Amino acid sequence: MAYRCPKGQGEAEKIIAECGLRNADYNGEKAFCNPKSEIRNPKLKTMEFTEDQILRYSRHILLPEVGGDGQEKILNARVVLVGAGGLGSPVGYYLAAAGVGTIGVIDNDRVEISNLQRQIAHNTNRIGVFKADSAKETYETLNHDVKVVTHKERLTSANIKDIIKDYDIVVDGSDNFPTRYLVNDACVMLKKTLVSAAVFRFEGQVMTIFPGQGPCYRCLFEIPPPPGMVPSCQEAGILGVVTGVIGTIQATEVIKAILGIGEPLKGRLLLWNALEMSFRTVKVPRNRECPVCGDKPTLTELIDYEWFCSMSH
Amino acid sequence: MADEIKIDKTIDIRGQICPYTFVRSKLAIEKMNVGEVLEIILDHKPAVENVPKSMENEGQKVLKIEQTGEKEWHIVVRKDKEKPKK
Numbered sequence: 001m002a003y004r005c006p007k008g009q010g011e012a013e014k015i016i017a018e019c020g021l022r023n024a025d026y027n028g029e030k031a032f033c034n035p036k037s038e039i040r041n042p043k044l045k046t047m048e049f050t051e052d053q054i055l056r057y058s059r060h061i062l063l064p065e066v067g068g069d070g071q072e073k074i075l076n077a078r079v080v081l082v083g084a085g086g087l088g089s090p091v092g093y094y095l096a097a098a099g100v101g102t103i104g105v106i107d108n109d110r111v112e113i114s115n116l117q118r119q120i121a122h123n124t125n126r127i128g129v130f131k132a133d134s135a136k137e138t139y140e141t142l143n144h145d146v147k148v149v150t151h152k153e154r155l156t157s158a159n160i161k162d163i164i165k166d167y168d169i170v171v172d173g174s175d176n177f178p179t180r181y182l183v184n185d186a187c188v189m190l191k192k193t194l195v196s197a198a199v200f201r202f203e204g205q206v207m208t209i210f211p212g213q214g215p216c217y218r219c220l221f222e223i224p225p226p227p228g229m230v231p232s233c234q235e236a237g238i239l240g241v242v243t244g245v246i247g248t249i250q251a252t253e254v255i256k257a258i259l260g261i262g263e264p265l266k267g268r269l270l271l272w273n274a275l276e277m278s279f280r281t282v283k284v285p286r287n288r289e290c291p292v293c294g295d296k297p298t299l300t301e302l303i304d305y306e307w308f309c310s311m312s313h
Numbered sequence: 314m315a316d317e318i319k320i321d322k323t324i325d326i327r328g329q330i331c332p333y334t335f336v337r338s339k340l341a342i343e344k345m346n347v348g349e350v351l352e353i354i355l356d357h358k359p360a361v362e363n364v365p366k367s368m369e370n371e372g373q374k375v376l377k378i379e380q381t382g383e384k385e386w387h388i389v390v391r392k393d394k395e396k397p398k399k
Binding site: 058 | 335336339371
């Protein structure tokens with residue numbers, strides 16, 4: 001993955017070559033995306049924002065909790081979106097606006113007219129285009145500091161680890177249980193922060209998973225519901241704005257995690273209902289007998305559950 | 314003593330207006346160590362109030378505000394605090 005440097009790629013590569021870092025370390029602070037590096041390189045203290053970056057990110061820099069060094073963490077962060085649909089679209093939009101340097105988009109569907117009621121990364125001219133390509137165009141046009149890496153594949157037990165290993169944070173915006181469980185299990189196994197969410201009609205839920213520190217999705221719901229029990233996405237319907245609200249909350253969780261500020265939705269499931277216009281949070285304990293993140297995990301291989309939601313076209 | 318403040322870094326941000334006067338001052342002081350002193354030269358009158366106020370809000374110490382010309386001010390700030398962690 002490319003390292004993003006306000007001085008340009010050439011300068012970044014030079015510094016990385018000199019100090020032997022894959023992700024350079026600004027301000028002598030441990031960079032979020034490089035947990036293993038304790039190396040302090042005084043050269044990096046001289047890194048400067050471009051004039052455009054000072055203007056573009058000025059409202060972030062003004063915040064005491066963000067500042068210039070926080071913005072640099074955002075520029076260095078690598079986040080991957082599972083799905084560029086209703087949830088993934090606004091997540092990617094706000095992450096691109098915030099300047100997240102590398103955004104991966106995993107989706108092998110193409111844009112359809114029925115998506116456009118909620119999937120704001122796409123537009124009418126993009127019908128028939130791969131959603132990953134459409135999202136790349138939208139996000140990179142919004143912010144040239146952002147590099148979008150497209151993964152036009154369906155996630156399976158065979159490819160997921162390879163795809164997500166290069167990212168710091170995973171955002172689940174998938175619309176089906178097999179993917180949701182696959183992503184949860186892979187993130188636990190690779191110790192990746194996961195911002196998981198789901199929407200249904202007028203409601204949505206979000207939880208952020210820090211493997212080893214709090215509960216995972218399986219601590220909450222140990223196994224997927226049986227096929228046929230939950231109406232598929234196409235049958236149930238969804239109010240478009242619900243994906244916007246929930247996706248924007250996911251993006252907020254991602255940025256807080258990059259910056260290490262505030263209280264994440266760790267061990268708390270956030271529930272939002274549009275008709276009641278109410279938020280509530282439910283405490284979720286870590287299950288010590290959880291098959292994937294418990295004290296003695298029994299699930300050590302990834303599972304490809306049967307696709308029961310009528311899958312995309 | 315007030316006349317003998319040792320300046321560690323000076324930024325000339327004449328031509329800049331709010332909020333970029335503070336944005337640039339903040340970026341400069343972030344890269345400095347606690348105890349070091351930053352001098353800011355500016356010509357945007359509202360910033361003469363706003364920059365010191367914002368610096369104090371973030372825990373820094375304003376040592377001096379001086380008008381040095383018809384439209385020129387020098388603000389001297391000592392870094393007292395790294396940014397909050399949470």
